[in-house]
Amino acid sequence: MTEKKSTNVVWHSHKVKREDREKLLNQKGVILWFTGLSGSGKSTIANEVANKLHELKKLAYVLDGDNIRHGLNKNLGFSPEDRAENIRRISEVANLFIDSGVIALTAFISPYRKDRDFCRELAGEGRFIEIFVKASIDTCESRDPKGLYKKARSGEIKEFTGISAPYEEPLKPEIILDADNQTIEEETETVINYLKEKNII
Amino acid sequence: MTEKKSTNVVWHSHKVKREDREKLLNQKGVILWFTGLSGSGKSTIANEVANKLHELKKLAYVLDGDNIRHGLNKNLGFSPEDRAENIRRISEVANLFIDSGVIALTAFISPYRKDRDFCRELAGEGRFIEIFVKASIDTCESRDPKGLYKKARSGEIKEFTGISAPYEEPLKPEIILDADNQTIEEETETVINYLKEKNII
Numbered sequence: 254m255t256e257k258k259s260t261n262v263v264w265h266s267h268k269v270k271r272e273d274r275e276k277l278l279n280q281k282g283v284i285l286w287f288t289g290l291s292g293s294g295k296s297t298i299a300n301e302v303a304n305k306l307h308e309l310k311k312l313a314y315v316l317d318g319d320n321i322r323h324g325l326n327k328n329l330g331f332s333p334e335d336r337a338e339n340i341r342r343i344s345e346v347a348n349l350f351i352d353s354g355v356i357a358l359t360a361f362i363s364p365y366r367k368d369r370d371f372c373r374e375l376a377g378e379g380r381f382i383e384i385f386v387k388a389s390i391d392t393c394e395s396r397d398p399k400g401l402y403k404k405a406r407s408g409e410i411k412e413f414t415g416i417s418a419p420y421e422e423p424l425k426p427e428i429i430l431d432a433d434n435q436t437i438e439e440e441t442e443t444v445i446n447y448l449k450e451k452n453i454i
Numbered sequence: 455m456t457e458k459k460s461t462n463v464v465w466h467s468h469k470v471k472r473e474d475r476e477k478l479l480n481q482k483g484v485i486l487w488f489t490g491l492s493g494s495g496k497s498t499i500a501n502e503v504a505n506k507l508h509e510l511k512k513l514a515y516v517l518d519g520d521n522i523r524h525g526l527n528k529n530l531g532f533s534p535e536d537r538a539e540n541i542r543r544i545s546e547v548a549n550l551f552i553d554s555g556v557i558a559l560t561a562f563i564s565p566y567r568k569d570r571d572f573c574r575e576l577a578g579e580g581r582f583i584e585i586f587v588k589a590s591i592d593t594c595e596s597r598d599p600k601g602l603y604k605k606a607r608s609g610e611i612k613e614f615t616g617i618s619a620p621y622e623e624p625l626k627p628e629i630i631l632d633a634d635n636q637t638i639e640e641e642t643e644t645v646i647n648y649l650k651e652k653n654i655i
Contacts, residue, residue, distance in 0.1 A: 307470045314554035345526040353515035398621040
């Protein structure tokens with residue numbers, strides 16, 4: 254209840270809630286958190302899932318390096334503190350999106366369990382869907398679309414996940430995608446089927 | 455175009471664009487940036503506009519102190535640098551929301567023209583709607599819902615906008631609301647009518 258004293262009108266403000274927006278959109282606001290090595294295909298799969306969701310008339314939005322690193326997180330570097338802050342901000346933004354009813358897809362290496370679990374806790378029960386894009390170093394290194402593995406091997410890039418910095422595999426991810434063997438179509442279908450089974454879409 | 459080398463499948467990724475999401479939602483993604491003194495009614499009006507938009511089956515989301523200060527911006531204080539960073543992050547997040555097709559409403563004092571203009575530039579032509587909630591200090595001080603003016607007058611709070619810190623009025627806001635004389639219903643109607651006139655909803 255908000256009182257507007259200047260006009261002596263007592264104003265009963267019924268805030269629109271997440272459930273109301275979800276009803277409007279006919280979907281549930283959840284985070285699809287893609288995690289995996291550089292080159293595992295996180296961003297490609299996330300965008301394909303977003304495409305498929307759009308075809309199904311669902312509202313989805315991808316947060317990835319393209320729209321985060323040059324915007325919200327452009328004042329962060331690659332120190333341990335900045336990496337943690339990077340994931341923290343992404344988690345908070347993803348949570349705003351799911352509160353708005355949108356299906357938020359995030360595509361970041363996010364190598365530390367602690368950081369991913371922070372987002373899981375923030376989102377709450379059933380709202381955080383961890384998708385482990387499991388690919389061997391060999392697969393990722395053979396793709397190496399940005400030439401990063403080459404630079405990591407030569408020492409030009411230090412603390413590169415999987416080479417000179419750890420990647421902590423998810424212990425109980427909601428979905429595991431076998432990126433060594435599955436096609437992008439198959440990976441996309443796996444995610445979409447999960448969302449249907451859980452009545453998220 | 456993304457190439458998945460492991461399967462020799464060349465994958466043509468057609469990213470879903472803002473226009474596609476706007477078509478799905480039957481609305482345009484814009485920022486409604488409410489600015490004005492503490493106690494002018496920014497948050498109340500923003501929430502009422504969001505309610506009205508929901509009734510019209512439009513997807514809107516309010517960013518305000520409640521969901522920003524305790525989340526994304528909880529590691530910011532009230533120094534000049536932190537205040538600027540506060541508004542910068544809000545601007546970046548609002549821009550992600552409008553990119554997703556959502557109507558983003560922000561309700562922050564945002565006293566500096568420079569900060570608001572940063573968001574205007576980021577959003578681009580026609581996407582940033584500055585709404586000046588114009589209320590006299592007398593009106594705001596007589597409401598003082600959180601007792602902040604009292605503390606500012608006693609010196610307990612330093613650098614309080616309108617008392618001991620400047621508020622830079624918008625020079626060419628898209629909308630001016632006369633909070634000294636209009637009711638919340640009237641203010642809400644003014645904003646909704648603007649959105650209809652501009653074919654945003």
